[in-house]
Amino acid sequence: MFDYLIVGAGFAGSVLAERLATRSNKKVLIIDKRSHIAGNAFDHYNEEGILVHKYGPHIFHTNSKDVFDYLSQFTDWRSYEHRVLASVDGQLVPIPINLDTINKLYGLNLTSFELEDWFESVAEQVPVVRTSEDVVVSKVGRELYEKFFRNYTRKQWGMDPSELDKSVTSRVPTRTNRDNRYFTDTYQAMPLNGFTAMFEKMLAHPNIKIMLNTDYKEIVDVIPFKEMIFTGPVDEYFDYQFGKLPYRSLDFKHETLNTETFLPTAVVNYPNEHAYTRITEFKYLTGQKHPKTSVVYEYPQADGDPYYPVPRPENAELYNKYKKLADQTPNVHFVGRLATYKYYNMDQVVAQALTLYKKLTEKTEEDKSI
Ligand code: FAD
Numbered sequence: 001m002f003d004y005l006i007v008g009a010g011f012a013g014s015v016l017a018e019r020l021a022t023r024s025n026k027k028v029l030i031i032d033k034r035s036h037i038a039g040n041a042f043d044h045y046n047e048e049g050i051l052v053h054k055y056g057p058h059i060f061h062t063n064s065k066d067v068f069d070y071l072s073q074f075t076d077w078r079s080y081e082h083r084v085l086a087s088v089d090g091q092l093v094p095i096p097i098n099l100d101t102i103n104k105l106y107g108l109n110l111t112s113f114e115l116e117d118w119f120e121s122v123a124e125q126v127p128v129v130r131t132s133e134d135v136v137v138s139k140v141g142r143e144l145y146e147k148f149f150r151n152y153t154r155k156q157w158g159m160d161p162s163e164l165d166k167s168v169t170s171r172v173p174t175r176t177n178r179d180n181r182y183f184t185d186t187y188q189a190m191p192l193n194g195f196t197a198m199f200e201k202m203l204a205h206p207n208i209k210i211m212l213n214t215d216y217k218e219i220v221d222v223i224p225f226k227e228m229i230f231t232g233p234v235d236e237y238f239d240y241q242f243g244k245l246p247y248r249s250l251d252f253k254h255e256t257l258n259t260e261t262f263l264p265t266a267v268v269n270y271p272n273e274h275a276y277t278r279i280t281e282f283k284y285l286t287g288q289k290h291p292k293t294s295v296v297y298e299y300p301q302a303d304g305d306p307y308y309p310v311p312r313p314e315n316a317e318l319y320n321k322y323k324k325l326a327d328q329t330p331n332v333h334f335v336g337r338l339a340t341y342k343y344y345n346m347d348q349v350v351a352q353a354l355t356l357y358k359k360l361t362e363k364t365e366e367d368k369s370i
């Protein structure tokens with residue numbers, strides 16, 4: 001008899017498996033329908049020996065010391081600050097939009113102070129900022145919105161920014177200084193030997209059994225367990241009884257090129273040209289030295305593996321119906337990006353899993369004292 005059946009071996013499932021096994025001496029079975037652990041953060045050496053991220057670029061960044069310290073038990077780190085260029089009007093310019101972006105794009109020589117006034121002169125008045133269009137036009141005006149955000153977002157999400165919650169484009173700030181980092185978090189680093197190696201360490205404990213290539217439905221009635229932790233799509237768990245929750249998918253086209261470097265920086269975004277949104281060159285992220293280089297192109301899709309919950313009010317409403325059911329389902333705990341329908345980064349999922357672990361152990365303490 002297992003104490004826990006954990007469905008999904010990504011960050012959510014693996015953090016809980018590790019905590020429950022090592023801290024609470026629980027017997028855990030963690031399963032995944034894929035052929036590997038690490039969920040969407042899975043990386044591996046390709047046929048040419050280059051470390052690549054199978055499900056697109058994963059860059060670790062967090063402001064949480066707790067999350068960073070927790071993961072540091074399972075990996076050493078390589079300091080890495082992510083930088084991205086956008087292909088706009090035939091030029092490659094920094095995104096997030098900053099002082100250099102504007103000066104290069106418009107052939108200007110503004111200072112930071114002057115840029116503040118410049119943004120103010122082009123910004124649109126938006127009484128209530130609700131959508132992903134509002135966020136951008138209220139800061140940098142319509143022209144820059146159309147050059148950098150409108151078409152990228154339409155490609156990525158299959159809908160106009162005006163139909164998406166403000167939280168989506170709010171992920172990308174606007175700057176008046178020359179800081180060209182994609183993230184400004186306190187901790188920005190990549191696991192030294194990759195994500196999968198970090199997950200292997202997390203799950204290497206005699207109390208943890210791993211079963212791959214297995215959908216939980218195949219074993220749920222056969223293998224006895226006391227409680228379940230579910231990290232797959234919440235609507236799938238409840239047989240889509242209120243209808244399907246929309247998730248956006250991607251098709252990843254990986255290529256290895258016979259050249260040492262291909263891009264001028266780790267990622268180039270293509271807001272306006274091409275069917276893909278961005279190209280990533282992995283050696284920038286991993287620091288690997290190799291005479292060849294590997295890149296991935298991301299083509300957004302409606303169908304396919306569920307990668308992104310789609311933040312908009314009607315979807316939040318539908319999710320809330322599933323959440324109510326989830327809250328009423330005894331001995332099953334829902335956690336992670338798919339099971340709680342949240343556009344979370346890796347660090348947020350780790351924090352969410354650590355919080356659930358605390359709740360589960362407090363519950364056990366309460367049970368003991370009754
Ligand atoms: P997942 O990693 O999706 O794990 C869930 C697992 O459950 C999967 O392995 C799945 O196979 C399994 N599963 C589902 N249903 C079943 C079933 N029925 N039976 C058995 N197993 C099942 N975050 C960052 O912090 N930085 C980044 O740069 C970044 N880049 C990203 C780029 C892309 C293209 C994507 C899609 C995401 C990115 N993220 C990034 C987000 C990051 O991937 C997630 O926050 C994190 O991986 C979520 O972990 P999770 O455990 O919730 O879900």
Ligand code: UDP
Binds near residue numbers: 095
């Ligand atoms: N975005 C955009 N243009 C860009 C970069 C981002 O329009 O050059 C918008 C787009 O809607 C995207 C969102 O901002 O989905 C969040 O971008 P981020 O890079 O955080 O996306 P992720 O890495 O999660 O795919």
